[in-house]
């Protein structure tokens with residue numbers, strides 16, 4: 393932080409308010425109605441710095457209070473910026489425990505933390521507005537928002553916020569693939585409210601199936617639970633529901649075991665395809681032992697009030713009657729992101745493309761992270777000529793081992809696919825790969841021309857993969873971006889990133905690198921499958937305890953940690969509660 397800014401912060405603390413927050417409120421007319429514009433909450437930029445004024449803090453606006461947005465806020469040095477947060481949700485939700493809420497294993501309140509608590513712990517100074525952003529205008533650096541909880545004193549619910557930096561962490565919505573009937577008849581499992589609705593719906597199905605004057609056929613239909621999507625969310629929900637029915641509900645609905653049925657419909661050939669084959673096979677085998685029917689190779693084409701209609705490979709249309717259907721087939725793009733993508737020439741994409749520094753392409757000062765964005769990794773082959781030119785310091789037209797070694801670190805940092813490729817070929821260094829390509833045997837001096845260099849690296853880009861849409865990625869990106877913002881001043885003079893291939897000097901920051909810490913698939917009956925780094929697989933009761941300890945440790949606050957652990961204990965002692973509230 394500069395001396396000027398330190399002085400300014402001290403002054404602001406002494407006088408008890410932030411002199412940069414002048415809070416100019418402008419009301420202007422838009423489309424016949426008035427729109428409140430929070431035009432400039434910073435110091436007046438027209439007064440030159442040095443005439444008794446300190447440089448204004450840059451204004452950072454964060455959209456979203458999910459994994460990416462909250463981790464960014466928690467890690468940001470908020471004293472350096474004028475920070476504003478906009479989200480229709482005034483809390484952070486620990487989404488990996490949503491399936492546990494659907495069956496009452498954990499209470500909804502135990503997994504949420506008010507965002508204002510998180511802000512308060514940062515020492516205040518961060519503004520939160522409970523509103524949704526419906527338009528991003530990157531050319532004028534403004535966002536348009538609508539309050540979710542009513543209107544302000546002038547009867548307005550809409551307002552405009554300007555920014556210097558915009559952090560877009562809007563997540564994603566459930567993807568229905570435009571399948572008719574899904575929004576009307578299916579439950580989703582994306583938000584806390586969804587999980588609460590599912591819980592009520594399960595109990596209602598059991599109560600309705602217990603009413604008199606029903607045939608067994610009717611009761612079976614009421615107690616048929618169809619889950620569309622065999623990914624981690626669908627599988628975990630199926631396992632939770634199975635435990636709920638067979639451990640708790642059977643005690644109060646005596647015919648539950650005989651009448652209730654759980655089906656998982658999956659369009660692909662396997663469930664849990666993102667996991668190791670051993671895990672997906674174990675899950676299938678366990679589900680078949682537990683009586684959960686898995687229908688793979690079926691695509692749902694329509695959902696009506698009474699049935700899920702699906703088509704198999706060699707079978708025609710099959711109707712599955714249901715009492716409750718849950719749709720969990722992946723994620724789609726939010727409308728505000730779709731509009732932004734069209735505006736910045738990314739209309740043909742599924743999510744916002746950013747570079748490896750999480751900057752949205754063609755948008756000055758806009759960063760995107762989490763489920764709403766994906767990093768489009770620069771290919772080695774796009775830059776191969778430039779890499780060669782930078783490495784060839786003596787301009788001899790060939791690269792020596794020394795020249796290659798000088799840029800090796802930069803290449804591996806800028807293009808992580810190089811390291812992955814070397815790993816796949818069980819090689820230690822790029823020199824081994826270049827050696828192999830040039831047909832050299834140990835001892836000979838390596839020297840490569842541009843064609844040999846190209847040939848050696850031609851398959852490297854096949855290792856480029858999109859990062860998964862997970863909380864792990866979102867939170868690592870949030871922490872990374874906050875770190876970049878925190879050292880923005882320092883790296884100005886001493887950039888820390890790899891060599892720029894185009895132009896001279898170094899990039900200001902190191903690019904984002906994802907570190908995979910493993911993934912879990914709870915399969916019910918106190919058994920969990922874990923795939924840990926280094927392809928270490930563990931399935932069973934031991935992994936379930938690992939799951940308990942990791943999920944308890946990852947809670948966002950001590951309050952939620954204690955609440956979640958006590959919910960688990962309560963479930964062990966008393967079972968799950970089945971009241972319909």
Ligand code: FAD
Pocket residue numbers: 455456457458459460461478479480481487488489490491523524525526561562563564581582583625726728761762763764861862863864865866
């Ligand atoms: P989110 O966490 O979805 O946050 C988006 C934020 O944007 C929210 O605060 C939302 O209110 C806000 N927002 C939305 N629209 C607007 C708007 N118009 N204006 C302003 N704000 C807006 N991942 C794992 O790694 N491990 C797991 O075990 C795991 N389990 C999961 C289980 C379930 C049931 C689900 C649904 C997901 C699970 N995930 C898991 C995935 C993980 O939850 C997501 O990848 C993660 O939430 C993405 O974080 P995000 O910040 O991008 O989006």
